[in-house]
Amino acid sequence: MSNLARSQPPLTSVPADAQQFDKLHTFIKPKIDELRWTRPTESGSKKSAIVHLGHERQSPSVVPETTALRARRPFFPIHRLFS
Amino acid sequence: MEQFIPVADNFSYTQNLSDASGEFFCLVAEQGHYGGRSLPTNTRQGLYACTINGELLASINTRDGNQVAEMMRQALQKWSQSVDQSAKQSPAGYDNRANNWYDVYPEDGMVLNLYVRDLPHQSAQVDTRWNLDHIWFAADEVSGLIPGNPVTGHSYSFPQPLSRRIAKLHLVDIARGESPRWKSDDLKRVEMRLRVQQVTVDQIDLYLEGTVRNEAEPSHNINPFTQQKADMPRGVELELRGYLNYNRSAKKFDRFDATASGLRWGATTYNARFNDLGPAQIGFAWELAVDSNVGRTPPQAIFQPTIFNQYELRRKFGH
Numbered sequence: 001m002s003n004l005a006r007s008q009p010p011l012t013s014v015p016a017d018a019q020q021f022d023k024l025h026t027f028i029k030p031k032i033d034e035l036r037w038t039r040p041t042e043s044g045s046k047k048s049a050i051v052h053l054g055h056e057r058q059s060p061s062v063v064p065e066t067t068a069l070r071a072r073r074p075f076f077p078i079h080r081l082f083s
Numbered sequence: 084m085e086q087f088i089p090v091a092d093n094f095s096y097t098q099n100l101s102d103a104s105g106e107f108f109c110l111v112a113e114q115g116h117y118g119g120r121s122l123p124t125n126t127r128q129g130l131y132a133c134t135i136n137g138e139l140l141a142s143i144n145t146r147d148g149n150q151v152a153e154m155m156r157q158a159l160q161k162w163s164q165s166v167d168q169s170a171k172q173s174p175a176g177y178d179n180r181a182n183n184w185y186d187v188y189p190e191d192g193m194v195l196n197l198y199v200r201d202l203p204h205q206s207a208q209v210d211t212r213w214n215l216d217h218i219w220f221a222a223d224e225v226s227g228l229i230p231g232n233p234v235t236g237h238s239y240s241f242p243q244p245l246s247r248r249i250a251k252l253h254l255v256d257i258a259r260g261e262s263p264r265w266k267s268d269d270l271k272r273v274e275m276r277l278r279v280q281q282v283t284v285d286q287i288d289l290y291l292e293g294t295v296r297n298e299a300e301p302s303h304n305i306n307p308f309t310q311q312k313a314d315m316p317r318g319v320e321l322e323l324r325g326y327l328n329y330n331r332s333a334k335k336f337d338r339f340d341a342t343a344s345g346l347r348w349g350a351t352t353y354n355a356r357f358n359d360l361g362p363a364q365i366g367f368a369w370e371l372a373v374d375s376n377v378g379r380t381p382p383q384a385i386f387q388p389t390i391f392n393q394y395e396l397r398r399k400f401g402h
Contacts, residue, residue, distance in 0.1 A: 028368035
Protein backbone atom coordinates (compact mmCIF):
# COMPACT_ATOMS: atom_id res chain seq x y z
CA MET A 1 0.00 0.00 0.00
CA SER A 2 1.45 3.34 -0.94
CA ASN A 3 1.68 6.25 1.43
CA LEU A 4 -0.88 8.06 -0.69
CA ALA A 5 -3.36 5.23 -0.36
CA ARG A 6 -2.73 5.08 3.36
CA SER A 7 -3.52 8.77 3.63
CA GLN A 8 -7.14 8.10 2.73
CA PRO A 9 -9.50 7.74 5.69
CA PRO A 10 -10.72 4.15 5.23
CA LEU A 11 -11.27 3.51 8.91
CA THR A 12 -13.14 4.64 11.91
CA SER A 13 -11.28 4.25 15.17
CA VAL A 14 -13.63 1.58 16.44
CA PRO A 15 -14.46 -1.36 14.17
CA ALA A 16 -18.20 -1.85 13.92
CA ASP A 17 -18.16 -5.47 12.77
CA ALA A 18 -15.90 -8.36 11.95
CA GLN A 19 -15.07 -7.09 8.49
CA GLN A 20 -14.16 -3.66 9.81
CA PHE A 21 -12.17 -5.35 12.53
CA ASP A 22 -10.16 -7.21 9.92
CA LYS A 23 -9.64 -4.00 7.99
CA LEU A 24 -8.40 -2.12 11.05
CA HIS A 25 -6.24 -5.03 12.24
CA THR A 26 -4.64 -5.34 8.84
CA PHE A 27 -4.13 -1.59 8.58
CA ILE A 28 -2.22 -1.37 11.86
CA LYS A 29 0.04 -4.34 11.19
CA PRO A 30 3.16 -3.59 9.15
CA LYS A 31 2.82 -4.05 5.42
CA ILE A 32 5.20 -6.17 3.44
CA ASP A 33 6.95 -3.11 2.05
CA GLU A 34 7.50 -1.91 5.60
CA LEU A 35 9.29 -5.15 6.45
CA ARG A 36 11.88 -4.74 3.70
CA TRP A 37 15.27 -3.18 3.83
CA THR A 38 15.53 -1.54 0.45
CA ARG A 39 18.73 -0.26 -1.05
CA PRO A 40 19.53 1.19 -4.46
CA THR A 41 21.92 -0.71 -6.70
CA GLU A 42 24.47 0.78 -9.05
CA SER A 43 22.05 0.50 -11.94
CA GLY A 44 19.47 2.49 -10.04
CA SER A 45 17.04 -0.37 -9.64
CA LYS A 46 16.04 -1.50 -6.20
CA LYS A 47 16.92 -4.74 -4.54
CA SER A 48 15.30 -5.86 -1.36
CA ALA A 49 15.97 -8.33 1.37
CA ILE A 50 12.97 -9.22 3.48
CA VAL A 51 13.53 -8.84 7.19
CA HIS A 52 11.21 -11.25 8.91
CA LEU A 53 9.54 -9.80 11.95
CA GLY A 54 8.35 -13.22 12.93
CA HIS A 55 4.68 -13.22 12.08
CA GLU A 56 3.00 -15.28 9.49
CA ARG A 57 0.59 -13.84 6.99
CA GLN A 58 -2.49 -15.49 5.63
CA SER A 59 -2.49 -16.25 1.97
CA PRO A 60 -4.99 -14.21 -0.04
CA SER A 61 -7.06 -17.32 -0.75
CA VAL A 62 -7.65 -17.85 2.97
CA VAL A 63 -8.67 -14.34 3.94
CA PRO A 64 -12.10 -14.14 2.26
CA GLU A 65 -13.19 -17.49 3.73
CA THR A 66 -12.28 -16.68 7.32
CA THR A 67 -13.69 -13.19 7.00
CA ALA A 68 -16.98 -14.63 5.81
CA LEU A 69 -17.07 -17.08 8.71
CA ARG A 70 -16.50 -14.35 11.23
CA ALA A 71 -19.15 -12.18 9.67
CA ARG A 72 -21.78 -14.86 10.34
CA ARG A 73 -21.02 -14.92 14.02
CA PRO A 74 -23.18 -12.83 16.34
CA PHE A 75 -21.67 -9.46 17.00
CA PHE A 76 -21.86 -7.82 20.36
CA PRO A 77 -21.61 -4.07 20.06
CA ILE A 78 -20.08 -2.22 22.97
CA HIS A 79 -20.67 1.27 24.18
CA ARG A 80 -18.99 3.74 21.89
CA LEU A 81 -16.85 6.16 23.84
CA PHE A 82 -15.71 8.23 20.94
CA SER A 83 -18.11 9.84 18.54
CA MET B 84 26.85 -1.62 2.35
CA GLU B 85 27.96 -4.99 1.00
CA GLN B 86 31.19 -4.62 2.97
CA PHE B 87 29.40 -4.34 6.31
CA ILE B 88 27.40 -6.76 8.38
CA PRO B 89 24.42 -4.81 9.77
CA VAL B 90 23.36 -5.51 13.34
CA ALA B 91 20.39 -3.83 15.03
CA ASP B 92 20.42 -3.85 18.79
CA ASN B 93 18.61 -2.18 21.65
CA PHE B 94 21.55 -0.51 23.28
CA SER B 95 19.65 0.62 26.40
CA TYR B 96 19.25 -3.06 27.20
CA THR B 97 22.65 -4.30 26.07
CA GLN B 98 24.75 -1.59 27.70
CA ASN B 99 23.47 -2.69 31.10
CA LEU B 100 24.24 -6.38 30.63
CA SER B 101 27.12 -7.81 32.59
CA ASP B 102 27.72 -10.65 30.13
CA ALA B 103 30.01 -10.81 27.11
CA SER B 104 27.56 -9.08 24.78
CA GLY B 105 27.22 -6.15 27.19
CA GLU B 106 30.96 -5.93 27.61
CA PHE B 107 31.47 -6.01 23.87
CA PHE B 108 28.99 -3.21 23.27
CA CYS B 109 30.52 -1.04 25.97
CA LEU B 110 34.00 -1.72 24.60
CA VAL B 111 32.90 -0.36 21.23
CA ALA B 112 30.66 2.44 22.50
CA GLU B 113 33.27 3.87 24.87
CA GLN B 114 35.48 4.51 21.85
CA GLY B 115 32.65 6.30 20.07
CA HIS B 116 30.89 9.64 19.98
CA TYR B 117 29.42 9.40 23.49
CA GLY B 118 32.31 7.55 25.10
CA GLY B 119 32.84 8.46 28.75
CA ARG B 120 29.85 10.75 28.91
CA SER B 121 27.51 10.60 31.88
CA LEU B 122 25.73 13.97 31.56
CA PRO B 123 23.11 14.90 30.67
CA THR B 124 22.55 11.15 30.27
CA ASN B 125 24.69 8.05 29.85
CA THR B 126 23.11 7.16 26.54
CA ARG B 127 25.28 5.48 23.93
CA GLN B 128 22.65 5.70 21.20
CA GLY B 129 24.01 5.76 17.72
CA LEU B 130 25.51 3.91 14.78
CA TYR B 131 28.85 2.19 15.17
CA ALA B 132 31.15 0.52 12.65
CA CYS B 133 33.57 -1.81 14.35
CA THR B 134 35.64 -4.92 13.88
CA ILE B 135 34.66 -8.21 15.45
CA ASN B 136 37.40 -7.66 18.01
CA GLY B 137 35.71 -4.49 19.19
CA GLU B 138 37.96 -1.94 17.53
CA LEU B 139 35.91 1.12 16.63
CA LEU B 140 36.18 2.24 13.01
CA ALA B 141 33.72 5.13 13.09
CA SER B 142 30.49 6.16 14.79
CA ILE B 143 27.76 8.77 14.72
CA ASN B 144 24.31 9.44 16.12
CA THR B 145 22.09 10.80 13.38
CA ARG B 146 19.11 10.01 11.19
CA ASP B 147 20.67 11.83 8.24
CA GLY B 148 21.49 9.23 5.60
CA ASN B 149 24.25 11.31 4.05
CA GLN B 150 26.03 11.63 7.39
CA VAL B 151 25.70 7.90 7.95
CA ALA B 152 27.15 7.20 4.50
CA GLU B 153 30.09 9.49 5.23
CA MET B 154 30.68 7.73 8.54
CA MET B 155 30.69 4.38 6.73
CA ARG B 156 33.17 5.65 4.16
CA GLN B 157 35.47 6.75 6.97
CA ALA B 158 35.06 3.34 8.58
CA LEU B 159 36.00 1.57 5.36
CA GLN B 160 39.03 3.79 4.97
CA LYS B 161 40.20 2.96 8.46
CA TRP B 162 39.46 -0.72 7.89
CA SER B 163 41.58 -0.78 4.74
CA GLN B 164 44.44 0.87 6.64
CA SER B 165 44.21 -1.43 9.61
CA VAL B 166 47.46 -3.20 10.40
CA ASP B 167 46.03 -5.31 13.17
CA GLN B 168 45.01 -8.40 11.20
CA SER B 169 43.76 -10.09 14.34
CA ALA B 170 40.84 -7.70 14.17
CA LYS B 171 39.69 -9.62 11.10
CA GLN B 172 39.56 -12.92 12.93
CA SER B 173 36.80 -14.10 15.18
CA PRO B 174 37.60 -13.70 18.89
CA ALA B 175 37.74 -16.87 20.91
CA GLY B 176 35.42 -17.69 23.75
CA TYR B 177 32.39 -15.58 22.84
CA ASP B 178 29.64 -16.69 25.17
CA ASN B 179 26.39 -16.70 23.28
CA ARG B 180 24.63 -18.64 26.01
CA ALA B 181 25.01 -16.00 28.67
CA ASN B 182 22.22 -15.67 31.16
CA ASN B 183 20.10 -12.65 30.44
CA TRP B 184 16.52 -11.60 30.19
CA TYR B 185 15.96 -13.61 27.07
CA ASP B 186 16.09 -16.63 29.36
CA VAL B 187 12.76 -15.73 30.88
CA TYR B 188 10.96 -16.24 27.58
CA PRO B 189 7.68 -18.02 28.38
CA GLU B 190 8.44 -21.31 26.65
CA ASP B 191 5.14 -22.92 27.66
CA GLY B 192 3.10 -19.74 27.59
CA MET B 193 2.11 -17.38 24.81
CA VAL B 194 3.67 -14.41 23.08
CA LEU B 195 1.82 -11.76 21.12
CA ASN B 196 3.17 -9.25 18.65
CA LEU B 197 1.87 -5.78 19.37
CA TYR B 198 1.93 -3.17 16.61
CA VAL B 199 1.02 0.48 16.97
CA ARG B 200 0.56 3.30 14.49
CA ASP B 201 -1.45 6.45 13.94
CA LEU B 202 -4.86 6.04 12.34
CA PRO B 203 -5.96 8.30 9.50
CA HIS B 204 -7.11 11.80 10.30
CA GLN B 205 -9.91 13.15 8.19
CA SER B 206 -8.02 16.27 7.22
CA ALA B 207 -4.36 15.32 7.34
CA GLN B 208 -2.10 12.72 5.81
CA VAL B 209 -1.41 10.01 8.32
CA ASP B 210 2.11 9.54 9.61
CA THR B 211 3.24 6.11 8.46
CA ARG B 212 5.65 5.39 11.28
CA TRP B 213 4.89 2.30 13.34
CA ASN B 214 6.43 0.33 16.15
CA LEU B 215 6.20 -3.08 17.76
CA ASP B 216 6.42 -4.70 21.16
CA HIS B 217 5.75 -8.12 22.61
CA ILE B 218 3.26 -9.23 25.24
CA TRP B 219 4.17 -12.28 27.30
CA PHE B 220 1.78 -14.69 29.01
CA ALA B 221 2.91 -17.45 31.37
CA ALA B 222 1.36 -20.89 30.86
CA ASP B 223 -1.05 -20.53 33.77
CA GLU B 224 -2.08 -17.11 32.50
CA VAL B 225 -3.04 -18.67 29.18
CA SER B 226 -5.14 -21.39 30.80
CA GLY B 227 -6.66 -18.73 33.06
CA LEU B 228 -8.29 -17.12 30.04
CA ILE B 229 -10.46 -20.19 29.43
CA PRO B 230 -13.55 -20.84 31.58
CA GLY B 231 -13.85 -24.22 33.23
CA ASN B 232 -17.27 -24.89 31.74
CA PRO B 233 -17.54 -22.85 28.54
CA VAL B 234 -21.08 -22.09 27.47
CA THR B 235 -21.93 -20.12 24.36
CA GLY B 236 -22.91 -16.57 25.25
CA HIS B 237 -21.22 -16.64 28.64
CA SER B 238 -19.38 -13.39 29.35
CA TYR B 239 -16.68 -13.10 31.99
CA SER B 240 -13.90 -10.79 33.06
CA PHE B 241 -10.47 -10.94 31.50
CA PRO B 242 -8.15 -11.74 34.45
CA GLN B 243 -7.47 -8.40 36.10
CA PRO B 244 -3.70 -8.82 36.59
CA LEU B 245 -3.41 -9.44 32.86
CA SER B 246 -5.71 -6.64 31.76
CA ARG B 247 -3.91 -4.15 34.00
CA ARG B 248 -0.52 -5.37 32.83
CA ILE B 249 -1.56 -4.88 29.21
CA ALA B 250 -3.02 -1.45 29.91
CA LYS B 251 -0.03 -0.34 31.95
CA LEU B 252 2.85 -1.73 29.95
CA HIS B 253 1.63 -2.17 26.40
CA LEU B 254 -1.02 0.42 25.53
CA VAL B 255 1.60 3.15 25.36
CA ASP B 256 2.10 5.59 22.50
CA ILE B 257 5.40 4.38 21.06
CA ALA B 258 4.40 4.83 17.41
CA ARG B 259 7.22 7.32 16.84
CA GLY B 260 9.65 6.55 19.66
CA GLU B 261 10.20 5.27 23.15
CA SER B 262 7.95 6.36 25.96
CA PRO B 263 7.77 5.56 29.66
CA ARG B 264 5.19 3.00 30.64
CA TRP B 265 2.20 4.03 32.72
CA LYS B 266 2.24 4.02 36.50
CA SER B 267 -0.46 2.15 38.36
CA ASP B 268 -2.13 5.41 39.35
CA ASP B 269 -2.39 6.36 35.68
CA LEU B 270 -4.83 3.53 35.01
CA LYS B 271 -8.16 5.32 35.27
CA ARG B 272 -10.34 2.67 33.67
CA VAL B 273 -9.40 -0.86 32.67
CA GLU B 274 -12.25 -3.14 31.68
CA MET B 275 -11.78 -6.23 29.54
CA ARG B 276 -14.21 -9.05 29.07
CA LEU B 277 -14.32 -12.27 27.11
CA ARG B 278 -17.49 -13.71 25.62
CA VAL B 279 -17.81 -17.32 24.52
CA GLN B 280 -18.86 -17.23 20.88
CA GLN B 281 -18.79 -20.88 19.99
CA VAL B 282 -17.83 -24.14 21.64
CA THR B 283 -16.94 -27.35 19.83
CA VAL B 284 -15.11 -30.48 20.88
CA ASP B 285 -11.92 -29.09 19.47
CA GLN B 286 -12.16 -25.35 19.87
CA ILE B 287 -13.49 -22.46 21.92
CA ASP B 288 -14.05 -19.18 20.11
CA LEU B 289 -13.92 -16.07 22.26
CA TYR B 290 -14.71 -12.43 21.63
CA LEU B 291 -12.69 -9.82 23.49
CA GLU B 292 -14.14 -6.42 24.30
CA GLY B 293 -13.09 -3.68 26.63
CA THR B 294 -12.12 -0.11 27.33
CA VAL B 295 -8.94 1.41 28.68
CA ARG B 296 -8.40 4.98 29.81
CA ASN B 297 -4.96 5.99 31.07
CA GLU B 298 -3.92 9.49 32.03
CA ALA B 299 -0.66 10.87 33.40
CA GLU B 300 0.36 14.25 34.67
CA PRO B 301 3.56 15.75 33.29
CA SER B 302 6.77 15.35 35.26
CA HIS B 303 7.56 19.10 35.02
CA ASN B 304 11.15 18.12 34.26
CA ILE B 305 13.23 20.03 31.75
CA ASN B 306 14.89 18.17 28.89
CA PRO B 307 18.63 18.84 29.36
CA PHE B 308 19.25 18.65 25.61
CA THR B 309 16.57 21.12 24.50
CA GLN B 310 15.91 23.07 27.71
CA GLN B 311 12.23 22.55 26.91
CA LYS B 312 9.59 20.68 28.89
CA ALA B 313 10.39 16.97 29.04
CA ASP B 314 6.78 15.91 28.65
CA MET B 315 3.19 17.08 28.44
CA PRO B 316 -0.02 15.74 30.00
CA ARG B 317 -0.74 12.50 28.18
CA GLY B 318 -3.33 9.83 27.92
CA VAL B 319 -5.07 7.19 25.87
CA GLU B 320 -8.72 6.32 25.65
CA LEU B 321 -9.17 3.08 23.77
CA GLU B 322 -11.76 0.48 22.87
CA LEU B 323 -10.60 -3.09 22.55
CA ARG B 324 -11.99 -5.83 20.37
CA GLY B 325 -10.62 -9.18 19.45
CA TYR B 326 -11.22 -12.66 18.10
CA LEU B 327 -9.60 -15.54 19.92
CA ASN B 328 -9.61 -19.24 19.02
CA TYR B 329 -8.51 -21.70 21.69
CA ASN B 330 -7.41 -25.17 20.62
CA ARG B 331 -8.67 -27.46 23.38
CA SER B 332 -6.52 -30.47 22.56
CA ALA B 333 -3.31 -28.52 22.11
CA LYS B 334 -4.23 -26.24 25.04
CA LYS B 335 -3.11 -23.18 23.19
CA PHE B 336 -4.52 -20.33 21.18
CA ASP B 337 -4.52 -20.70 17.41
CA ARG B 338 -5.69 -17.14 16.98
CA PHE B 339 -5.37 -14.06 19.18
CA ASP B 340 -6.20 -11.11 16.95
CA ALA B 341 -7.18 -7.93 18.76
CA THR B 342 -7.22 -4.19 18.29
CA ALA B 343 -7.21 -1.29 20.72
CA SER B 344 -8.17 1.92 19.00
CA GLY B 345 -9.20 5.40 20.01
CA LEU B 346 -7.55 8.58 21.13
CA ARG B 347 -4.12 9.47 22.41
CA TRP B 348 -2.83 12.85 23.47
CA GLY B 349 0.21 14.50 24.99
CA ALA B 350 3.93 13.85 24.62
CA THR B 351 6.91 12.32 26.37
CA THR B 352 10.59 13.05 25.92
CA TYR B 353 11.35 10.60 23.14
CA ASN B 354 8.00 9.77 21.52
CA ALA B 355 8.18 12.70 19.06
CA ARG B 356 4.72 14.06 19.80
CA PHE B 357 5.52 17.63 20.74
CA ASN B 358 4.38 18.77 17.30
CA ASP B 359 1.31 16.56 17.42
CA LEU B 360 -0.21 16.73 20.89
CA GLY B 361 -3.61 15.58 19.74
CA PRO B 362 -6.07 14.27 20.70
CA ALA B 363 -5.71 12.10 17.62
CA GLN B 364 -6.53 8.56 16.60
CA ILE B 365 -4.15 5.73 17.36
CA GLY B 366 -4.41 1.99 16.85
CA PHE B 367 -2.81 -1.06 18.44
CA ALA B 368 -3.02 -4.55 16.94
CA TRP B 369 -2.11 -7.85 18.54
CA GLU B 370 -1.53 -11.22 16.96
CA LEU B 371 0.21 -14.43 17.91
CA ALA B 372 3.98 -14.23 17.50
CA VAL B 373 5.93 -17.08 16.00
CA ASP B 374 8.92 -18.48 17.82
CA SER B 375 11.85 -16.76 16.15
CA ASN B 376 14.82 -14.67 17.18
CA VAL B 377 12.79 -11.52 16.67
CA GLY B 378 9.74 -13.03 18.34
CA ARG B 379 11.85 -13.79 21.40
CA THR B 380 12.76 -10.14 21.93
CA PRO B 381 11.50 -9.35 25.44
CA PRO B 382 8.73 -6.82 26.02
CA GLN B 383 10.17 -3.33 26.18
CA ALA B 384 8.78 -2.96 29.69
CA ILE B 385 10.98 -5.78 30.95
CA PHE B 386 13.72 -3.18 31.33
CA GLN B 387 11.85 -1.72 34.26
CA PRO B 388 13.15 -3.57 37.31
CA THR B 389 9.76 -4.16 38.82
CA ILE B 390 8.52 -5.62 35.60
CA PHE B 391 11.51 -7.83 35.17
CA ASN B 392 10.95 -9.10 38.67
CA GLN B 393 7.35 -9.78 37.84
CA TYR B 394 8.26 -11.93 34.85
CA GLU B 395 11.21 -13.50 36.61
CA LEU B 396 9.26 -14.34 39.75
CA ARG B 397 6.51 -15.89 37.69
CA ARG B 398 9.03 -18.06 35.89
CA LYS B 399 10.75 -19.21 39.05
CA PHE B 400 7.93 -19.49 41.50
CA GLY B 401 4.81 -19.54 39.39
CA HIS B 402 3.12 -16.48 40.82
